[in-house]
Amino acid sequence: MRANSGSGEQGRSFTERGRRAQIVEAAIDTIVELGYSRASFGQIAKRAGLSSTGMISYHFRSKAELMQQVVTDVYAAAEELVGERIEAAGTARGRLRAFIESSVDFYRAHHRKIRALTEIFLNERGDDAALPHRRELEGLREMLRAGQLTGEFRDFDPHVMAVALRHALDGVALRLGVEPDADADRYARELATMFDLATRSG
Amino acid sequence: MRANSGSGEQGRSFTERGRRAQIVEAAIDTIVELGYSRASFGQIAKRAGLSSTGMISYHFRSKAELMQQVVTDVYAAAEELVGERIEAAGTARGRLRAFIESSVDFYRAHHRKIRALTEIFLNERGDDAALPHRRELEGLREMLRAGQLTGEFRDFDPHVMAVALRHALDGVALRLGVEPDADADRYARELATMFDLATRSG
Amino acid sequence: MRANSGSGEQGRSFTERGRRAQIVEAAIDTIVELGYSRASFGQIAKRAGLSSTGMISYHFRSKAELMQQVVTDVYAAAEELVGERIEAAGTARGRLRAFIESSVDFYRAHHRKIRALTEIFLNERGDDAALPHRRELEGLREMLRAGQLTGEFRDFDPHVMAVALRHALDGVALRLGVEPDADADRYARELATMFDLATRSG
Amino acid sequence: MRANSGSGEQGRSFTERGRRAQIVEAAIDTIVELGYSRASFGQIAKRAGLSSTGMISYHFRSKAELMQQVVTDVYAAAEELVGERIEAAGTARGRLRAFIESSVDFYRAHHRKIRALTEIFLNERGDDAALPHRRELEGLREMLRAGQLTGEFRDFDPHVMAVALRHALDGVALRLGVEPDADADRYARELATMFDLATRSG
DNA sequence: CATGAATGAGGTTTCATTCAT
DNA sequence: TATGAATGAAACCTCATTCAT
Numbered sequence: 001m002r003a004n005s006g007s008g009e010q011g012r013s014f015t016e017r018g019r020r021a022q023i024v025e026a027a028i029d030t031i032v033e034l035g036y037s038r039a040s041f042g043q044i045a046k047r048a049g050l051s052s053t054g055m056i057s058y059h060f061r062s063k064a065e066l067m068q069q070v071v072t073d074v075y076a077a078a079e080e081l082v083g084e085r086i087e088a089a090g091t092a093r094g095r096l097r098a099f100i101e102s103s104v105d106f107y108r109a110h111h112r113k114i115r116a117l118t119e120i121f122l123n124e125r126g127d128d129a130a131l132p133h134r135r136e137l138e139g140l141r142e143m144l145r146a147g148q149l150t151g152e153f154r155d156f157d158p159h160v161m162a163v164a165l166r167h168a169l170d171g172v173a174l175r176l177g178v179e180p181d182a183d184a185d186r187y188a189r190e191l192a193t194m195f196d197l198a199t200r201s202g
Numbered sequence: 203m204r205a206n207s208g209s210g211e212q213g214r215s216f217t218e219r220g221r222r223a224q225i226v227e228a229a230i231d232t233i234v235e236l237g238y239s240r241a242s243f244g245q246i247a248k249r250a251g252l253s254s255t256g257m258i259s260y261h262f263r264s265k266a267e268l269m270q271q272v273v274t275d276v277y278a279a280a281e282e283l284v285g286e287r288i289e290a291a292g293t294a295r296g297r298l299r300a301f302i303e304s305s306v307d308f309y310r311a312h313h314r315k316i317r318a319l320t321e322i323f324l325n326e327r328g329d330d331a332a333l334p335h336r337r338e339l340e341g342l343r344e345m346l347r348a349g350q351l352t353g354e355f356r357d358f359d360p361h362v363m364a365v366a367l368r369h370a371l372d373g374v375a376l377r378l379g380v381e382p383d384a385d386a387d388r389y390a391r392e393l394a395t396m397f398d399l400a401t402r403s404g
Numbered sequence: 405m406r407a408n409s410g411s412g413e414q415g416r417s418f419t420e421r422g423r424r425a426q427i428v429e430a431a432i433d434t435i436v437e438l439g440y441s442r443a444s445f446g447q448i449a450k451r452a453g454l455s456s457t458g459m460i461s462y463h464f465r466s467k468a469e470l471m472q473q474v475v476t477d478v479y480a481a482a483e484e485l486v487g488e489r490i491e492a493a494g495t496a497r498g499r500l501r502a503f504i505e506s507s508v509d510f511y512r513a514h515h516r517k518i519r520a521l522t523e524i525f526l527n528e529r530g531d532d533a534a535l536p537h538r539r540e541l542e543g544l545r546e547m548l549r550a551g552q553l554t555g556e557f558r559d560f561d562p563h564v565m566a567v568a569l570r571h572a573l574d575g576v577a578l579r580l581g582v583e584p585d586a587d588a589d590r591y592a593r594e595l596a597t598m599f600d601l602a603t604r605s606g
Numbered sequence: 607m608r609a610n611s612g613s614g615e616q617g618r619s620f621t622e623r624g625r626r627a628q629i630v631e632a633a634i635d636t637i638v639e640l641g642y643s644r645a646s647f648g649q650i651a652k653r654a655g656l657s658s659t660g661m662i663s664y665h666f667r668s669k670a671e672l673m674q675q676v677v678t679d680v681y682a683a684a685e686e687l688v689g690e691r692i693e694a695a696g697t698a699r700g701r702l703r704a705f706i707e708s709s710v711d712f713y714r715a716h717h718r719k720i721r722a723l724t725e726i727f728l729n730e731r732g733d734d735a736a737l738p739h740r741r742e743l744e745g746l747r748e749m750l751r752a753g754q755l756t757g758e759f760r761d762f763d764p765h766v767m768a769v770a771l772r773h774a775l776d777g778v779a780l781r782l783g784v785e786p787d788a789d790a791d792r793y794a795r796e797l798a799t800m801f802d803l804a805t806r807s808g
Numbered sequence: 809c810a811t812g813a814a815t816g817a818g819g820t821t822t823c824a825t826t827c828a829t
Numbered sequence: 830t831a832t833g834a835a836t837g838a839a840a841c842c843t844c845a846t847t848c849a850t
Contacts, residue, residue: 001446001449001455001456001457001458001832001833001834002446002822002833003833003834013833013834015833015834016833016834019834034327035324035325035326035327036238036239036324036325037238037239037325038325040818040819040820041819041820041821042818042819042820050835051835051836051837052835052836052837052838053819053820053821054821054822054823054835054836054837054838055834055835055836056820056821057820057821057822058833058834058835058836059834062820062821063819063820063821118324119324119325122237122238122320122321122324123237123238123239123321124237125236125237156392156395156396157388157392160374160388160389160392160393160396161392161396163370163373163374163377164366164370164373164374164393164396165370166373167369167370167372167373167376168365168366168367168369168370168373170369170373171365171366171368171369171370171372172362172365172366174369175365186359186362187362190358190359190362190363191362191366193358193400194358194362194363194366194400195400197399197400198396198397198399198400217809218809221809242843242844242845243607243844243845243846244607244608244843244844244845247607248607252810252811253607253810253811253812254607254810254811254812254813255607255812255844255845255846256607256810256811256812256813256846256847256848257809257810257811258845258846259845259846259847260809260810264845264846265845265846419830420830423830438731439728439729439730439731440642440643440728440729441642441643441729444822444823444824445823445824445825446822446823446824454831454832455831455832455833456831456832456833456834457823457824457825457833458825458826458827458831458832458833458834459830459831459832460824460825461824461825461826462830462831466824466825467824467825522728523728523729526641526642526724526725526728527641527642527643527644527725528641529639529640529641560796560799560800561792561796564778564792564793564796564797564800565796565800567774567777567778567781568770568774568777568778568797568800569774570777571773571774571776571777571780572769572770572771572773572774572777574773574777575769575770575772575773575774575776576766576769576770578773579769590763590766591766594762594763594766594767595766595770597762598762598766598767598770598804599804601803601804602800602801602803602804607811607812608812608843609812609813619812619813621812621813622812622813625813646839646840646841647840647841647842648839648840648841656814657814657815657816658814658815658816658817659840659841659842660814660815660816660817660842660843660844661813661814661815662841662842663841663842663843664812664813664814664815665813668841668842669840669841669842
């Protein structure tokens with residue numbers, strides 16, 4: 001029999017959730033270390049301390065489901081941190097700055113997760129996997145447009161700006177992974193200033 | 203006897219160079235269409251109109267060498283176009299704008315190549331593949347620093363700005379691939395304005 | 405401690421026998437639905453309402469033992485019905501007709517069991533599984549030979565006739581499974597007439 | 607690349623056809639020896655003298671295609687022999703006898719093929735595989751019905767008779783496989799007489 | 809130069825079976 | 830008894846690469 005009956009994490013035993021989380025972590029490690037195309041079950045199992053790849057198939061219906069779970073987990077962790085800090089800000093400029101700074105904060109602690117995410121998005125061509133990415137882009141666009149309506153932001157194209165910001169942040173995540181002792185605060189400060197200058201009106 | 207003895211393109215016969223170029227083009231098509239992890243020799247050969255994968259192995263020492271050649275070819279094409287237009291500009295601000303606009307111009311015609319490049323960078327972990335990417339980043343950083351020395355640019359961190367610009371442009375390339383009728387000029391204009399505002403002094 | 409120590413059904417607790425019967429039924433369902441080669445413990449457990457394949461291994465020493473039990477159970481059920489009606493007939497011709505008609509009667513109600521049986525015979529090559537099949541063929545042969553001794557049957561080869569009858573009946577069972585609204589009585593009547601014509605003397 | 611491009615045998619090289627035939631033969635051997643459910647690529651490769659299962663995948667797109675080819679090959683061989691002899695007969699009774707005798711003749715030489723066929727039909731549930739089997743049954747039915755129209759045959763149910771004959775013959779094939787020194791001619795003679803008695807009018 | 813056959817490693821997945829709880 | 834986690838073998842299949850022709 002198998003444990004991978006449903007698709008969410010509810011309705012799973014304690015041990016089951018633990019194992020799944022452990023495998024998801026190992027998958028992230030593997031993707032970061034070897035790249036998506038070389039992230040085989042064998043490599044993931046090795047990093048998870050499992051004695052066979054059958055164990056992964058036991059806990060996940062397929063490789064796609066495992067990758068989907070990686071995406072879900074990373075987004076859940078990120079939104080928890082970033083969402084709070086955006087809502088705490090009073091102005092559109094403040095929200096933009098909060099978004100950038102909290103994102104970089106998240107990357108500082110979790111750049112491995114972001115790196116893995118990027119690879120999955122690029123490699124999984126189905127729209128299912130890219131959906132959260134697209135949703136985030138839409139949220140960003142809305143935030144920028146709102147600032148334009150209040151007059152805080154100048155009249156730029158919100159879509160282009162959102163794309164630029166989103167990928168600039170991706171680049172930071174990538175850098176934080178590649179540069180061992182990069183100063184995350186510096187990245188946060190500089191990016192915040194930069195997009196503030198690029199967006200503000202007047 | 204095999205044709206894949208050296209590593210550069212010199213010292214190869216005319217037909218040999220032709221075959222290699224044809225395979226490189228097919229590799230780009232395949233990566234864009236299926237993703238790096240599914241870009242097998244079989245798929246590449248099919249797109250190159252070859253009836254045997256042995257042909258690819260005959261012309262390239264290994265898969266890694268083929269990917270390296272893709273990177274080399276794409277960079278050669280890009281630098282030819284972009285380099286010229288940067289040198290034509292008189293000021294640092296002008297050079298920045300020229301860089302952005304000519305990059306987008308290049309992406310408009312060649313977003314498939316850029317997309318393939320991105321995938322290869324993410325998947326080929328060896329420093330060999332990432333080298334041109336790093337060199338380009340350095341060039342960008344120098345351009346920005348030069349503008350700061352002349353006082354045209356404000357006192358930002360050149361490295362962070364270079365990373366942000368580089369990845370914002372990657373994002374544009376990706377978008378031009380995903381959005382069928384995206385307006386490349388709009389992207390160019392908006393990005394140029396945006397980075398002008400973010401960098402200029404005063 | 406395990407429950408699958410012996411091989412027969414005696415010396416087992418009431419619940420134990422119940423569970424085994426339930427699993428045997430589920431195995432039959434599975435074989436009929438998916439075919440022998442896809443009848444895995446997982447599928448059988450699902451149809452038995454069990455949440456673990458371990459349960460099957462607990463009650464049966466091995467998959468072979470489970471299949472053996474299916475064969476035993478089906479034969480026990482069939483002989484009970486068929487045996488009675490044969491003995492009730494007074495002549496050899498009557499016994500032959502009774503055998504055919506009661507067999508079809510049995511198939512009408514239990515063609516799933518017969519179908520499962522056929523698949524097991526074909527796939528389990530050990531002589532153990534084929535033994536009851538061989539015994540039945542011998543019984544049939546004896547019945548035919550007896551009719552020849554009394555002069556009711558003509559001088560055919562009893563073995564060939566037994567084989568033909570046995571497999572013709574198998575074919576009926578298979579048909580009753582495949583044709584949703586097949587008329588079992590028609591099959592019984594036709595076959596009885598047919599073998600009567602083929603066997604009777606004069 | 608791979609050789610298994612089309613689905614028929616035309617357009618294949620000489621060597622290719624040879625290898626495919628060799629693998630088909632090995633598949634038949636394996637099915638007869640181990641049963642369909644244990645006829646893995648590994649076992650087939652071993653019997654074909656191939657050093658790896660990859661070879662089979664190279665020549666056949668999938669296991670299903672290999673099994674389909676077995677069915678096709680066996681039917682082609684059988685129809686060649688049986689078809690001729692049926693057409694040579696002048697009466698319906700003659701055609702029936704010719705069908706039975708030539709079938710048994712074919713089984714004598716090729717009972718392994720027939721045995722394999724039966725297993726594939728039972729295990730491959732898709733209608734694709736069972737199609738030739740159904741077509742043959744229809745042909746048989748037509749032959750019997752034609753005899754009824756000319757008055758040579760009595761008024762039996764052609765479908766039931768066809769099923770009985772078809773499976774009686776299957777049984778013979780199975781017997782010829784199991785009984786090493788079975789007398790095929792005896793089977794042919796007895797069956798022909800038996801079905802003659804069962805079908806003829808008056 | 810080009811082909812297609814061959815190889816063998818490695819990919820994901822399914823499976824029967826064992827075992828701790 | 831029953832469960833579900835774990836195991837490891839074996840399944841089918843794809844792949845890069847080599848080689849004879």
